[in-house]
Amino acid sequence: MAPTSPPWPSNWPRPLRIPERLRPAGRRAVAMVRAWGGRPVLMWRRSLQFRVVVTTLLVSATVVVALGVVLIDRIADGLVETKREQAIDEAEYGQSYALAQLQSLGGIADPDLADSLRRVVANLSARGARAGRFAVAIQTDTESNNRLSPLYVSPAEQSNVAIPRRLSALLDSRKLMAYQFVRTSIGDGPERPFLVVGAPVDTRAGEFQLYYLFPLDDEVAAVELVQNTLIAIGALLLFLLAAIVAILTRQVVSPVRMAARTAERLSAGLLEERMMVRGEDDLARLAHSFNQMAANLQRQIVQLEDLSRLQRRFTSDVSHELRTPLTTVRMAADVLHSSREDFSPAVARSAELLQTEVDRFETLLTDLLEISRYDGGFAVLEPEVTDVRVLVRRVIDGLVPLAERVGVGLQPDLPDEPVVAEVDARRVERILRNLVGNAVEHSEGKPVQVTLARGDEAIAVTVRDHGVGLKPGEAQVVFNRFWRADPSRARQTGGTGLGLSISLEDARLHGGWLQAWGEPGRGAQFRLTLPVRVTGRFTSSPLPLEPDDRPVEAYGDHFDGSGVDGVTVPDTGAGRA
Amino acid sequence: MRARVLVVDDDPALAEMLGIVLRSEGFTPSFVADGERALAAFRETRPDMVLLDLMLPGMSGIDVCRAIRIESGVPIVMLTAKSDTVDVVLGLESGADDYVVKPFKPKELVARMRARLRRSEDTVPETLTLGPADAQIAIDVPGHAVTRNGNPIALTPLEFDLLVALARKPRQVFTREVLLEQVWGYRHAADTRLVNVHVQRLRAKVERDPERPEVVLTVRGVGYKAGTP
Numbered sequence: 001m002a003p004t005s006p007p008w009p010s011n012w013p014r015p016l017r018i019p020e021r022l023r024p025a026g027r028r029a030v031a032m033v034r035a036w037g038g039r040p041v042l043m044w045r046r047s048l049q050f051r052v053v054v055t056t057l058l059v060s061a062t063v064v065v066a067l068g069v070v071l072i073d074r075i076a077d078g079l080v081e082t083k084r085e086q087a088i089d090e091a092e093y094g095q096s097y098a099l100a101q102l103q104s105l106g107g108i109a110d111p112d113l114a115d116s117l118r119r120v121v122a123n124l125s126a127r128g129a130r131a132g133r134f135a136v137a138i139q140t141d142t143e144s145n146n147r148l149s150p151l152y153v154s155p156a157e158q159s160n161v162a163i164p165r166r167l168s169a170l171l172d173s174r175k176l177m178a179y180q181f182v183r184t185s186i187g188d189g190p191e192r193p194f195l196v197v198g199a200p201v202d203t204r205a206g207e208f209q210l211y212y213l214f215p216l217d218d219e220v221a222a223v224e225l226v227q228n229t230l231i232a233i234g235a236l237l238l239f240l241l242a243a244i245v246a247i248l249t250r251q252v253v254s255p256v257r258m259a260a261r262t263a264e265r266l267s268a269g270l271l272e273e274r275m276m277v278r279g280e281d282d283l284a285r286l287a288h289s290f291n292q293m294a295a296n297l298q299r300q301i302v303q304l305e306d307l308s309r310l311q312r313r314f315t316s317d318v319s320h321e322l323r324t325p326l327t328t329v330r331m332a333a334d335v336l337h338s339s340r341e342d343f344s345p346a347v348a349r350s351a352e353l354l355q356t357e358v359d360r361f362e363t364l365l366t367d368l369l370e371i372s373r374y375d376g377g378f379a380v381l382e383p384e385v386t387d388v389r390v391l392v393r394r395v396i397d398g399l400v401p402l403a404e405r406v407g408v409g410l411q412p413d414l415p416d417e418p419v420v421a422e423v424d425a426r427r428v429e430r431i432l433r434n435l436v437g438n439a440v441e442h443s444e445g446k447p448v449q450v451t452l453a454r455g456d457e458a459i460a461v462t463v464r465d466h467g468v469g470l471k472p473g474e475a476q477v478v479f480n481r482f483w484r485a486d487p488s489r490a491r492q493t494g495g496t497g498l499g500l501s502i503s504l505e506d507a508r509l510h511g512g513w514l515q516a517w518g519e520p521g522r523g524a525q526f527r528l529t530l531p532v533r534v535t536g537r538f539t540s541s542p543l544p545l546e547p548d549d550r551p552v553e554a555y556g557d558h559f560d561g562s563g564v565d566g567v568t569v570p571d572t573g574a575g576r577a
Numbered sequence: 578m579r580a581r582v583l584v585v586d587d588d589p590a591l592a593e594m595l596g597i598v599l600r601s602e603g604f605t606p607s608f609v610a611d612g613e614r615a616l617a618a619f620r621e622t623r624p625d626m627v628l629l630d631l632m633l634p635g636m637s638g639i640d641v642c643r644a645i646r647i648e649s650g651v652p653i654v655m656l657t658a659k660s661d662t663v664d665v666v667l668g669l670e671s672g673a674d675d676y677v678v679k680p681f682k683p684k685e686l687v688a689r690m691r692a693r694l695r696r697s698e699d700t701v702p703e704t705l706t707l708g709p710a711d712a713q714i715a716i717d718v719p720g721h722a723v724t725r726n727g728n729p730i731a732l733t734p735l736e737f738d739l740l741v742a743l744a745r746k747p748r749q750v751f752t753r754e755v756l757l758e759q760v761w762g763y764r765h766a767a768d769t770r771l772v773n774v775h776v777q778r779l780r781a782k783v784e785r786d787p788e789r790p791e792v793v794l795t796v797r798g799v800g801y802k803a804g805t806p
Contacts, residue, residue: 323658323679328591330680331598362680 048256049249056245057238064234068227075226079219080195084179087134087197091177091212094124094136095199098210102203117208124210137211138201139163163211164196171198171209181216193220255283259290271298311376315369322365326358333358360496367498371481374505381509383534386425387418388459392452395432399440408440409447419454422534427506431514432461434499435526439465442524455542457532458512462543464525470518478516479504503528510534517545579605580694583624585615585641586656587634595628598683604690612636616644624651626694628686631657631668639671646672650733652693656681669774674735675761676771692762693735705744707803708792714783716744725783735760736779743793743803752800776801 043050101120105113117138125136167180179197193216201208258275265273274294275287337355340348373379396410403410432450439448443465451462470478477483482497500514507514510530518524529541582604586592592608599606609618613635619627627645631638642653655668655676668676674693677686703718708725715724721737723730732740738760743751751759753769761771780787792804 324588324591327656327680328588328594331591331594331683334683335597335601 049246049253052249053242053246057242060241061234061238064237068230068234071230072223072227076219076223079222080181083195083214083216083219087179087195087212087214088177090127090134091179091197091199091210093127094210094212095177095201097124098138098199098201098208099203102201102208105203124212134215135213137163137213139168139209139211163198163209167196167198168209171200175200175202192217252283255287259286262290262294266294266297271301308376311372312378315372315376318369318372326362326365330358330362364496364498367496367502370502371498371505374502374509379505379509381424381534382426383422383424383510385420386423386428387420388423388428388452388461389414389419391423391425391429392432392450392461395429395436396450398433399436402437403440403448406440406443407445408443410436410440411447411449413449413451415452415454419452419459421454421459421530421532423510423530424506427509428528428530431503431506431528432463434503435461435463435528438499439463439467439524439526442467444468446523451543453542454532455538455540457536457538458529458541459532460527460529460541460543462525462527462545462547464523464547466523469520469523470516471520475516475518479514511537513541515545517547579603580625581605581607581622582626582628582690583615583619583622584608584628585610585612585618585633585638586628586630587611587632588630598687602687610634612638612641615641619645619649619651626690627651627653628690629653629655629673631655631659631664639667642668642671642673646733650731650736652690652734654686654689654693666770666774669771670778672733672778674733674775688762695762705741707740707744707747707805708783709804712785712791714740714744714792716741723783730782732779732782735775736782739775739779740783740793743801747803747805750796750799750802756800772801 044054098120102116105116121136121138125134164180164182164184167178167182170176170178177197177199179195181193181195183191183193184196185191195214195216197212197214199210199212201210255275262273262275271294274291277284277287277291333351333354336351340351343351370379392412392414396412400410436448436450444467446466449462449464451464453460479500481501483500484497504514507528507530511534512528512530515527515529516524517527525545525547527541527543527545529538529543531538580603582599584592584595584599584606586595586608587610589610592610596606596608607618607622607624609615612633615629615633615636629638629642633641636644638655642655645651645653652675653673655673656679657664657668657676658679659665665676675689677689705716705718706713707716708714712725714730716722716737717724718741721734723732723737723740739756742756742759753772756772757763757769776793777787780790780793783792784790790804794802794804796802
């Protein structure tokens with residue numbers, strides 16, 4: 001009579017209910033995070049501490065839940081197993097007792113049957129001490145197999161007992177002891193979990209079924225107690241863990257945050273800012289290294305500032321030291337120049353050369369000082385609202401003498417309405433003087449066009465000449481210092497070679513562009529584009545960089561070239577003839 | 578009469594060259610090479626004009642300028658190698674009438690000096706008044722004297738010229754460029770900082786409260802005009 005495997009109690013208080021109980025706590029945490037003012041996603045991304053705490057909580061909660069499930073499972077299993085063993089012991093005893101008591105009965109019709117059954121049930125239930133309280137019932141199983149056949153129950157007040165059908169059916173068919181966990185009620189009481197053990201009692205009087213109903217209240221209570229304790233401990237553990245992790249990460253994160261703050265203050269220019277170094281751990285080393293870096297940076301910056309100051313001083317000193325002797329030279333040259341009529345032709349010419357070269361030297365010095373001002377980073381824009389047409393006209397008027405001397409026509413193309421922009425008039429004038437001067441010098445007698453246009457965001461001036469043009473790649477290098485298109489060319493304006501470099505810096509100081517275009521034989525075009533407002537930005541220039549006058553110019557240059565050939569050939573022919 | 582010019586410059590070559598040019602232009606130059614002795618030389622020679630280098634050993638040109646200005650309204654022209662606003666304004670505020678930036682052309686320097694030495698040879702008695710009724714400024718033009726309620730005010734010749742230029746046409750607003758031409762003798766537009774600095778210096782002497790001028794008024798965006806009763 002080995003006990004059959006028990007069907008698992010479907011309504012056993014399973015530990016899986018724990019997560020449900022934890023739900024309110026989860027909601028609280030989320031509410032707390034919301035109350036901190038950050039969306040959790042944002043906090044997750046932003047705060048290392050938050051991330052570490054949340055991760056730790058999630059991982060440890062999983063571990064705690066799993067452990068709890070296993071633990072409660074084991075405890076419940078143990079309790080049930082003990083109960084089951086006791087119950088089966090009790091049932092086996094009851095079976096043999098009932099068998100002995102009922103053996104003597106004559107049959108189903110025996111008038112003593114009912115009494116005997118009652119007595120057996122009463123005696124058996126009186127033994128309730130050992131396996132805890134239990135109820136005993138006997139069902140007389142008739143041939144008709146009537147499940148509702150008289151049932152003898154003790155204690156008597158619990159007479160209304162529902163024996164599970166599956167169990168009695170099992171008993172019927174197998175004739176073996178069997179048990180089942182059920183949720184049922186005895187009498188008028190509420191439904192409670194029971195372990196029902198059934199044992200067949202075969203006598204000559206008939207087949208009886210002896211049922212033991214063991215209430216499992218204590219076990220359920222025990223498991224629930226354990227479960228509640230585990231939940232409480234788990235929750236406390238998680239809370240403590242979160243707190244510990246928060247404190248620990250805070251210890252790591254706060255120096256990092258301090259480092260970040262210090263770095264921000266450093267980059268904002270507070271070079272004296274340092275981190276506090278405490279102890280000798282890794283964080284202290286971080287702080288130490290950080291401070292070392294800050295000190296190095298500070299030293300370098302101070303050094304650079306010193307250098308910059310030095311350069312400024314140097315520029316200023318060079319300015320003074322060169323200008324004073326230059327003044328003397330210039331005055332001397334002037335005195336010589338003004339009395340050159342009294343000299344021999346060679347000396348008179350020397351005086352003239354001296355005079356012009358002193359002028360050139362002065363221009364060069366001025367340009368060098370201007371460039372060094374840009375290099376030192378202390379060129380300052382002095383913008384004012386200006387009609388750029390006025391500047392263009394002034395520049396052209398100033399260059400007319402030069403243009404007439406070399407036989408070049410200046411063709412301004414200016415809009416009728418004012419072209420107003422916020423510019424540094426002195427610098428823009430200098431750029432334009434440079435561009436137009438260069439164009440005149442390189443135009444080889446062909447006219448120079450100066451075009452001004454205005455867009456919404458920017459104004460543009462193009463200066464076009466039809467001279468030799470630029471070779472491929474030269475458009476980039478024309479702005480290099482001391483770059484010359486053709487070193488052997490005769491120079492009319494005596495430029496310093498710094499003009500375009502300064503112009504480029506002037507344009508950049510405005511936040512503008514200065515660009516060059518040129519092709520051999522087609523001439524060159526320089527375009528200056530400046531924002532209408534000093535702080536303004538622009539993406540395109542109102543004028544194209546490359547002119548669209550190709551056919552005419554190509555033809556003209558071709559004609560010039562063949563003309564030279566045409567002269568050469570007849571000359572040789574004439575010589576031979 | 579040849580105008581006497583005191584040249585304060587530490588560079589011997591430039592000083593000698595200046596001497597050659599000035600003599601050929603009809604001036605009588607005398608020289609001093611450092612700032613410490615400049616004041617003594619000034620007291621000794623009583624020049625009609627001072628040419629002053631701003632960078633001097635000993636006492637700086639600025640200090641020399643101030644020291645001379647305390648005792649005399651003699652025209653002072655600064656020679657400076659620096660054209661940055663700070664340097665120029667500092668020089669002008671210390672009392673210089675005009676400045677030339679090295680390297681200058683001799684003609685330019687002489688033109689500046691002549692403009693400063695030019696005296697209006699007015700012999701016709703002319704008295705101008707300007708300013709508020711209760712603190713009127715009276716100008717005796719041929720006598721080069723300025724008084725407020727009878728109390729004399731000491732002006733340098735330049736400040737005097739500036740005040741007279743404004744007072745002669747009390748209804749007219751003078752732009753800085755016009756003043757540069759009339760008072761300093763510049764033919765082309767030059768440094769308007771000259772005007773700003775000297776108007777401030779003039780106000781410090783003739784106004785009761787230079788912060789709220791009543792004699793030399795600013796016309797915003799245009800220039801200056803005389804305050805009328």
